[in-house]
Amino acid sequence: MTLKDLARELGVSTATVSNAFNRPDQLSPALRERILGEARRLGYRGPDAKARSLRTGRSRIIAVILAESLTYSLNDAVASELLSGVAEVLDAQGHTLLLLSARQMQSELPGAASMADGYIVYGLMPSQSLLETLPTQAPLVAVDFDVTGRPSIHVDDEHACYTIARHALRRATRRPGIINLRLTAEACNGPIAPDQRLLSAEQTITRSRLTGFYRALDEAGHDPAAVPMWNIEENTFEVCAPVIEPILDLPDDKRPDLLLCVSDRIALTALTLAEDRGLRIPEDLRLTGFDGIAEGQYRAPRLTTVRQDSVEKGRMAARMILGLTPPASSLLSTELLIGDSCP
Amino acid sequence: MTLKDLARELGVSTATVSNAFNRPDQLSPALRERILGEARRLGYRGPDAKARSLRTGRSRIIAVILAESLTYSLNDAVASELLSGVAEVLDAQGHTLLLLSARQMQSELPGAASMADGYIVYGLMPSQSLLETLPTQAPLVAVDFDVTGRPSIHVDDEHACYTIARHALRRATRRPGIINLRLTAEACNGPIAPDQRLLSAEQTITRSRLTGFYRALDEAGHDPAAVPMWNIEENTFEVCAPVIEPILDLPDDKRPDLLLCVSDRIALTALTLAEDRGLRIPEDLRLTGFDGIAEGQYRAPRLTTVRQDSVEKGRMAARMILGLTPPASSLLSTELLIGDSCP
DNA sequence: CTGAAAGCGCTTACAG
DNA sequence: CTGAAAGCGCTTACAG
Known part of the structure; x- marks a missing residue:
């Protein structure tokens, strides 16, 4: 049953049926009601989406x-x-x-x-x-x-990471470490060698996060270049764990006492693995994350992190795509959440 | 630039261009190469998906x-x-x-x-x-x-819940309780009154899960009708917490010592809230879940639960829809995972 | 307010 | 192996 069939059935033109569905102002309410009622009765479910999208050029x-x-x-x-x-x-x-x-x-x-x-x-x-x-x-x-x-x-990655690192570095820190995500040009799941090529800030947000960490480290009197870094290829427990385990298994005088992580997933993996090993949080190890996901907040100890509003990012993108908002680049701000993993 | 434009440009018919993209066997490789090469050169990205879907009746x-x-x-x-x-x-x-x-x-x-x-x-x-x-x-x-x-x-909800409840009831249990999900006909976020109407097994999987619990309870000498039940409307921490808190806050001699939960989310919420209150797991309270999600397994104490393979459910559904598999109802089996929350 | 007609960009029997 | 032609089901200026 097509629109054409329905029009023939009703003795009106296809344009009128189309208008009944799409442009109520183009026909009398009485006629419109008759068309819609008959459509329902005959099982016509409205204009075919495929045909409409070809005709109008838009698919919704x-x-x-x-x-x-x-x-x-x-x-x-x-x-x-x-x-x-x-x-x-x-x-x-x-x-x-x-x-x-x-x-x-x-x-x-x-x-x-x-x-x-x-x-x-x-x-x-x-x-x-x-x-x-x-x-x-x-x-x-x-x-x-x-x-x-x-x-x-x-989001303001650099500022957020500067802020959280500055917060963390208020307490005496001997051996800070940084765990990154998708930062290296070549795949790398483990320590980052000093000569390894990194992606640019246009290519990966974690580059800006690193810049923020570096600024805070520098201000706190640490030489950023001397801070050990690791990279993780995929933000999952399974991929994070093999990178983090060796870090936690270092002897007490080598193990970092602060791990700045560029995601909550990384920080939570470190937290779980540290708990498994009987490390005390935050006494033996302080941890910070990034994202503010629920899993890090609805647990004890609660994760110290930076909350970004990803839902709002999605809304903004969608509004822009639909033309509800003029297309323009924008930068959302973030919020420091001080939990128990790095008070 | 349309297929027709490209055909004109090349001096061939639209059918031939279409065949070059869709039916390689319908024209000589040489001609096909010429068409595809020219298309690339002129920036024609292949047949329009909207038009194709109208014509073929399938949208992919x-x-x-x-x-x-x-x-x-x-x-x-x-x-x-x-x-x-x-x-x-x-x-x-x-x-x-x-x-x-x-x-x-x-x-x-x-x-x-x-x-x-x-x-x-x-x-x-x-x-x-x-x-x-x-x-x-x-x-x-x-x-x-x-x-x-x-x-x-x-999945075999009833059998899975029978199995996990039987496992849990091997240890002496004084006060079992059941926390359900979307089980009541009317919205209910809290205790289920004895006269409350429940959804049927065709409408909600949790009804079958309850049947499984009941069978194990009965076999273990508990009167299922006397076991307190709660219902939760949405499987999130925020919605679960207000139902679970009052349960945990009951005096020691009233509080359930076993909570059979129909989802890991519920069990994990109970676990977190119990830890907050200093309850010992499993000594003071044993907990079981359902689903086998990562969050319940990559933590300490690890959740005792039933693992269902939701990925495989999705694959099966997709294969059936695409006609790769004949349409037929099926029942997947589950696996009991014995963790620390109910050893 | 209503209708006849063009055409969106393809695919596919069919004839050659 | 190639091409002319019909038509998928709509929407939309346009004429009345």
Whole structure:
């Protein structure tokens, strides 16, 4: 049953039926009621979305492209919050959310991806070729990295990390250490060698976080270049644990007494592993995170961290993509949460 | 730039260009190469997905309809795992995932939802009217509830809960209690009164879980009808906590010494709150969960629970929707994980 | 307020 | 192996 069938059935033109569904002001309320009533009676569920999208050029679909695999992103609290924010705005505007992973679109867009009316790209900077496969006219917003000529949404990573490190360094600290995430140009899950090449601040947010840590360390009289650093490839317990275990297993006089972690996931993994080993938190080891996820706050000891509002990031991106807000890069502020892991 | 433009440019018919992209066997490799090369050169990115979907009737989009809000589902470990499994299969088949919430489609399908080639409906049974708005010819798979005439995917909830309760009741238990989820017909966040109406096993999986608990309780010499029960409306810390706090705050001789919880989230909330109160686990209170989420296993004390493979549930649903597997209801088995919360 | 007609960009039998 | 043509189901200026 198509719109045309319905029009024939009712003895009106297809334009009138279309207007009944899309432009109530274009026909009399009485006629509109008759058309809608008859449609219901005959089981016509309204204009076909595929045909409508071809005709109007708009699909009412917004795609979110996640840098990581969907499996990772869906299980990551921060990415999930971002998606919540996006979904909230899209729902309210009658749009729907298509989920894509940059991992699966190395060469070409899968099936329906090119149908989207706009793209929100989240996480690490994807390859240039991926960005080129996207329709050029479609709006695009980058979240947590930059694409030249396109608006991007960030939190104040550097300032946040400066603030939390300064807080941590108020207490006497002998051996600070930094655990990074996706910071090195080449894959590296373990200690970062001094000569290792790092991604730029445009490519990864953790570079700015490191800059913030360095500024606070420098001010506190530590030589940043002498502070040991580790890198983690994926923000999960399984990938974090093998990097963190050897750190915690160092002898008492070598083990860091402060670990500045660029994510809550890293800090929580360190916390769990430290507890397993009977280390006292914060006496033997102080830990800071980043993100402010629930899991770090609804536990004892509570995590000292920086809260970023990922839901709001998602909302902003969605509003921009839908044109509710003019496209413009913006920087959200964060909030220091002082918990028990680093009082 | 359209397929037609490209055909004109090359001096071939549109059919040939279409075949170059879709049916390599229908033209000579040389011509195909020329067409694809020229397309790249001229910036033609391949056939338009909207037009193709209208023409072929298939969009290569599969919709997952989540009973709960997207915000909740995206932050729930179990739902996220299911989505991972779905996404994994869809990706491999060149399909994409559209995310919908039953909450937002009470009356009508939003924008592009009707475009999907198939529907995976997850969680609580949605209203009949919602199911009626879906295209009748499109395949549909229900996960964790039943829709008459459609295949459904379940885990062996009853057997799993019988098993874990039997394990727990091996130790002397004076005052068992059960904390349920979305079990009552009317909203209820607190104690369940004896006369309260419960949802049926077709509507909510927790009814089958309760049946399993009851069987083990009965076998262990407890009168199930005398076991106190609570219901929780949403599987989050914030909603669980106000129900659990009063339970833990009961005097020592009234407080349950075993809490059978129908989800890990509930059990973990109880665990955290019990730790806050200085209760010893498992000496003062034993706790069991359901799901086997990472958060319950990567902590001390480790949660005693039943692991269900939600990723596999998602994969099965996706395979069925894509026709890789014949549509048939199935029941996945679970695994008892004995942790420290109820040794 | 209503209707006839063009056309969105493709794919696919079908004829050659 | 290639091409001319129909048509997927709509929406939208435009004419009346």
